[in-house]
Amino acid sequence: MNPRRPMQPSPGGRRRGAGPSPRRRMLLVVGVLSLASLGLVARAFDLQVMQKQFYQDQGDARFLREVKIPVSRGTIFDRNGEPLAVSTPVMSIWANPPQVLENADRIPDLAAALGVDAGELKEHLAQRADREFVYLRRQMPPEAAQAVLDLDIPGINAQREFRRYYPSGEVTAHVLGFTNIDDHGQEGLELAFDDWLSGKPGAKRVIRDRMGHVVEDVEQVREPKPGKNLTLSIDRRIQFLAYNELKNALTEFDAASGSMVILDVPTGEVLAMVNLPTYNPNALAGSKFSDRRNRAVTDLIEPGSTIKPVLMAAALSSGKYTPTSPLIDTTGGHWYFQGHDIHDTHNYGLLTPTGVITKSSNVGAARIAMTLDTALMYNTYRAFGFGNSTNSGFPGESSGLLRIGRDWRPLEQAIMGYGYGLNVTPLQLANAYATLGDHGVMHTPSFIKGADNDPRAIVSPQVADEIVQMMETVTAPGGTATTARIAxxxxxxxxxxxxxxxxxxxxxTNYTAAFAGLVPASHPRLVGVVIIDDPQKRSYYGGMVSAPVFARVMEGALRLLDVPPDNIGRWYAGGPLMSPNGLAGSKPPTDTPIDDAPVEDEP
Incomplete structure (x- = not known):
């Protein structure tokens, strides 16, 4: 048997049928690993250098958040430092819908704590599953919000906020207004001074865990600036007095609505402004929009006979009249002028200009108006603020309505002498009387304490003082408002x-009953206007419906402000310029109130 021949090596030194050499395999492995390492290095370089900011932002977006630092809205005080509007801390519950839906079995517990239906809550979250922030309930009491957080449901968090609270409730509602759920003013002075009161929320960056809980404060981005406080001219004590008396009057006379405005004569500051019906700014739900209207600055009335002192300002300024002359013929109690019957409740015969005020004679006022230059009468009405905004700064204030004098027809001028054909607000009327009380100087009405600005002379001090004395006879025996007396x-x-x-x-069958007055008349400190709309029971005369409200409120206000009396032991002055009743050549009548009856014919 022949031995096998040894295998001959192949030309390349490899044996036939053998695999790659170890050297080649090593080189291949090293090459692959080198390429892989190079790829990893390149990828790391791309991530760490080229796209660093992008991925850092993505990471921050998941864990680093910028959150608002809430600030308290400024407190509103009355003139004596009593708080009228304050901000109280509350908590708002919010959710990250995807996280909450991942734990859907906890939704019934969450719904029970929030006081909502579990099915509706789940649907609410499902509809917003693409969001990361959804409010579930705003402005909860802190203890109620904490009860929700104690459930420790993933994706449920709380945010601190502030809610406005009004200690005086409906009494100051129309002056203050209210804020919305985001604590921004919506009406009244809350709206007018929203920028002042709001402040500027701060901001900070925080780190949150996957549950949304803040685990670390990183840095403060913006310093919070709390809102500034505001001190009003309103006197809360007088405001309560006016509110209670107006409310009683509306009940007594079954009236539809009412307003009262009280101004400080030397400065024009608003000491009280009340309206009925009203609303509770602490519980807006269910209140009517009409109840939120500040009628004292938005609603228009025809002033009726309360305009006659302003007519007298034009008459005395013309030089044609003095408080005692000339005599005006009102005989018969009727004056048929251009087919229109202007009439009084009684036949007063001859009246002095003071008597026209005392008896509130429509005939006498119309006759005086027709002797005046139209431009003078129009300019006087305009100067006293009618047809112009008072510039009090109150949102929604009306300018009233006064047609340009050159467009007046004769009959229009006549009836404008006793208060028809023009529209004014209660605030405008109060400001006009305050001008007479401050010796003819008008102040811009202000709701801010100490903000008296731009006083300007409207009529001469002599004219203004004489008109005030003429108006004293209205509350004297025989006048139309003896019920306005204050001991x-x-x-x-x-x-x-x-x-x-x-x-x-x-x-x-529908009337507006009004009274406007100054007290103490010898040195006026306060002016008050009472407007009662559509009284239905007992009486509808201003002297019987509105004047008693004025007396009761002002009596309390004078006492609170410690204003010294000027008429101890007497009821009226009855000074040298006039007889107490204003009648020419007659004896003073008995002390029976006689009001100016409305004009039965359409003006």
Whole structure:
């Protein structure tokens, strides 16, 4: 048997049928690993250098958040430092819907704590599953919000906020207004001074875990700036007095609504402003929009006979009249002018200009108006603020309505002498009387304490002082507002009873009862205007409905402000310029209130 021949090596030194050499395999492995390492290095370089900011931002977006630092809204005080509007801390519950839906079995517990239906809550979250932030309930009491957080449900968090609270409730509602759920003013002074009161929220960066809980404060981005406080001219004590008396009057006379404005005569500051019906700013749900309206600055009325002192300002300024002359013929109680019957409740015969005020004679006022230059009468009405905004700064304030004098027809001028054909707000009327009380100087009405600015002379001090003395007879025996008397004080004022405008003319059954007055008349400190809309029971005369409200409120206000009396032991002054009743050549009548009856014919 022949031995096998040894295998001959192949030309390349490899044996036939053998695999790659170890050297080649090593080189291949090293090459692959080198390429892989190079790829990893390149990828790392791309991630760490080229796309560093992108991925850092993505990481921060998941764990680093910028959150708002809430600030408290400024407190509103009355003139004596009593808080009228304060901000209280509350908590708002919010959710990260995807996280909550991942733990859907906890939704019933969450719904129970929030006081909502579990099915509706789940649907609410499902519809917003693409979001990371959804409010579930705003402005909860801190203890109620903490009860929700104690459930420790993933994706549920709380945010601190502030809620506005009004200690005086409905009494100051129309002046203050209210804020919305984001604590921004919506009406009243909350709206007018929103920028001042709001402040500027701060901001900070925080790190949150996957549950949304803050685990670390990183840095403060913006310093929080709390809102500034505001001190009003309102006196809360007088505001309560006015509110209570107005409310009682509306109940007694079954009236639809009412307003009262009280100004500080030397400065024009608003000491009180109340309206009824009203609302509770702490519980807006269910309140009517009409109840939120500040009627004292937005609603328009025809002033009726309360305009007569302003007419007298034009008459005395013309030089044609003094408080005692010339005599005006009102004989018969009627004056037929251009087919229109202007009439009084009684036949007063001859009246002095003071008597026209005392008796509130429409005939006398119309006759005086027709002797005046139209431009003078129009300019006087305009100078006293009618047809212009008072510039009080209150949102939604009306300018009223006063047609340009050159467009007046004769009959229009006549009836404008006793308060028809123009529209004013209660605030405008109060400001006009305050001008008379401050010796003819008008101040811009202000709701801010100490903000008296731009006082300007409207009529001469002599004219203004004479008109105030003329108005003293209105509350004297024989005047139309003896019910406005205040013991130991001289009261100067004027009643007004006006038909309300209706479709096609004027209503014969609906009236506006008004009284405007100054006290103490010898040195006026306060002016008050009371407007009661559509009284239905007992009486509708301004002297019987509105004047008593004025007396009761002002009596309390004078006491609170410690204003010294000017008429101890007497009811009225009856000074040298006039007889107490204003009648020419007659004896003072008995002390029986006689109000200015409304004009039965359409003005």
């Amino acid at each position: 130991n004080y001289i009261v100067a004022g004027k009643t007004g009873t006006a038909h309300k405008a209706a479709a096609g003319g004027y209503s014969r």
